[in-house]
Amino acid sequence: KWLLISPIHLEDGRKLEDKLKVLLQQGFARILVNNETMRLDEVEKINFTKKEVFLIIDRIVVEKNDEEFKNRMADAIQTAYFEGRGTCILQELATNNRVEFSSNFELDGITFLEPSIHLFSFNNPFGACSVCEGYGNVIGIDNDLVVPNTALSVYENAIFPWRGESMSWFRDQLVNNSHKFDFPIHKPYFELSEEHKNLIWEGNKYFIGLNDFFKELEEKNYKIQNRVLLSRYRGKTKCHSCKGKRLRAEANYVKIAEATISDLVDLPIVKLKDFFNKLTLNDYDAILAKRLLIEINNRLDFLMKVGLSYLTLNRNSATLSGGESQRINLATSLGSSLVGSMYILDEPSIGLHPKDTEQLIDVLKNLRDLGNTVIVVEHDEDIMKAADMIIDIGPEAGINGGHLVAQGTYNEILKAQSLTAKYLNGLEKIDVPLKRRKFKNFVEVIGARENNLKNQNVTFPLECLTVI
Numbered sequence: 001k002w003l004l005i006s007p008i009h010l011e012d013g014r015k016l017e018d019k020l021k022v023l024l025q026q027g028f029a030r031i032l033v034n035n036e037t038m039r040l041d042e043v044e045k046i047n048f049t050k051k052e053v054f055l056i057i058d059r060i061v062v063e064k065n066d067e068e069f070k071n072r073m074a075d076a077i078q079t080a081y082f083e084g085r086g087t088c089i090l091q092e093l094a095t096n097n098r099v100e101f102s103s104n105f106e107l108d109g110i111t112f113l114e115p116s117i118h119l120f121s122f123n124n125p126f127g128a129c130s131v132c133e134g135y136g137n138v139i140g141i142d143n144d145l146v147v148p149n150t151a152l153s154v155y156e157n158a159i160f161p162w163r164g165e166s167m168s169w170f171r172d173q174l175v176n177n178s179h180k181f182d183f184p185i186h187k188p189y190f191e192l193s194e195e196h197k198n199l200i201w202e203g204n205k206y207f208i209g210l211n212d213f214f215k216e217l218e219e220k221n222y223k224i225q226n227r228v229l230l231s232r233y234r235g236k237t238k239c240h241s242c243k244g245k246r247l248r249a250e251a252n253y254v255k256i257a258e259a260t261i262s263d264l265v266d267l268p269i270v271k272l273k274d275f276f277n278k279l280t281l282n283d284y285d286a287i288l289a290k291r292l293l294i295e296i297n298n299r300l301d302f303l304m305k306v307g308l309s310y311l312t313l314n315r316n317s318a319t320l321s322g323g324e325s326q327r328i329n330l331a332t333s334l335g336s337s338l339v340g341s342m343y344i345l346d347e348p349s350i351g352l353h354p355k356d357t358e359q360l361i362d363v364l365k366n367l368r369d370l371g372n373t374v375i376v377v378e379h380d381e382d383i384m385k386a387a388d389m390i391i392d393i394g395p396e397a398g399i400n401g402g403h404l405v406a407q408g409t410y411n412e413i414l415k416a417q418s419l420t421a422k423y424l425n426g427l428e429k430i431d432v433p434l435k436r437r438k439f440k441n442f443v444e445v446i447g448a449r450e451n452n453l454k455n456q457n458v459t460f461p462l463e464c465l466t467v468i
Contacts, residue, residue, distance in 0.1 A: 003060070034051050128248065134246050158188075269310070323351040
């Protein structure tokens with residue numbers, strides 16, 4: 001014999017006695033007080049101070065293969081979960097042993113949200129970080145202004161606010177005490193671990209961190225020099241709550257093979273494809289995820305086919321070139337398997353290395369073979385060779401063009417009397433200069449590490465033509 005019981009939750013300011021009266025009006029008859037059953041209509045005389053009180057939902061005598069019993073149990077459990085806000089308890093009458101059940105996502109005192117597609121989208125208010133509203137940055141102290149040259153070390157004055165006679169005391173605190181907590185003061189800032197970077201901002205008992213440094217300036221902003229100093233370093237900075245990931249914290253509680261969604265979108269597409277290729281699931285999960293994995297792998301394949309294997313999925317669209325944007329749209333079109341459509345593309349080979357052009361041509365042919373019409377404005381010779389039909393507009397560019405000069409296959413275009421044909425046949429060419437312009441002045445970029453750049457030093461000559 002068992003009791004099905006639920007904890008009694010009190011709204012803010014409500015007394016237990018008032019809650020019990022409401023439960024009596026709702027049709028409940030008994031409660032469990034320190035393992036003793038009591039009727040709800042007799043509780044006015046009881047002092048509940050320091051007593052354990054549960055609502056009794058039902059008394060249960062287990063009966064096997066009884067359909068009526070199963071239906072009754074299902075209704076009782078549903079009621080117990082509702083009254084207990086996702087928690088119910090079975091207590092054995094003979095021993096008072098309890099078994100607790102929960103329909104909530106809880107572990108280690110943390111209540112988790114039930115996963116949904118909105119939870120993983122920063123474009124949806126439900127999934128977006130509440131601090132930055134899904135933008136990934138907020139107005140505050142800009143890390144790039146505080147440490148503008150990350151190739152410098154802390155010892156070399158990488159931290160700009162701590163330069164100068166009046167502020168160097170803060171830097172000296174860190175430098176002079178660094179041996180006490182094993183901080184590498186001679187290592188370039190960009191090579192520091194996230195733990196060491198966080199330490200510079202948070203500080204410890206040996207030195208004042210940047211957060212407290214700027215907080216002190218804020219508290220004393222009645223001084224004009226403090227206001228000026230703060231204005232130098234204020235701008236858009238990475239959100240301190242989501243660390244620039246744009247999602248609420250609960251989204252990253254969900255993991256696939258120990259990887260969160262933020263971890264996965266940080267991977268280049270080629271590594272992300274490798275992750276899903278090596279993903280192992282148990283039989284049950286494999287059945288559930290089969291269709292999803294097919295779609296994910298297909299879309300990643302399409303992105304790789306159009307030469308975008310180096311991109312990450314969290315790449316800001318504003319940083320993409322025109323060619324990259326078009327190729328992403330191409331991959332999307334391939335994934336949708338549309339037929340009977342017309343695609344008009346403006347130089348999709350822009351920014352594409354010649355070795356990847358062949359893959360782009362295969363993608364264009366796949367679109368055609370699905371039953372679509374593909375029109376490409378292009379000057380790449382390999383794409384021209386792959387075309388079923390070439391339309392040459394000329395004879396020259398701008399106001400000197402606009403006429404149909406030639407139309408036909410690649411071989412037919414070669415026979416035409418057009419400027420394009422002359423270059424394709426080698427009759428015209430761009431001569432390699434015999435002399436190169438010498439330069440005196442230049443712009444030097446040191447330690448370039450944005451997107452796929454790997455800490456490169458590059459010199460750009462001024463008053464010259466430079467090709468990257």
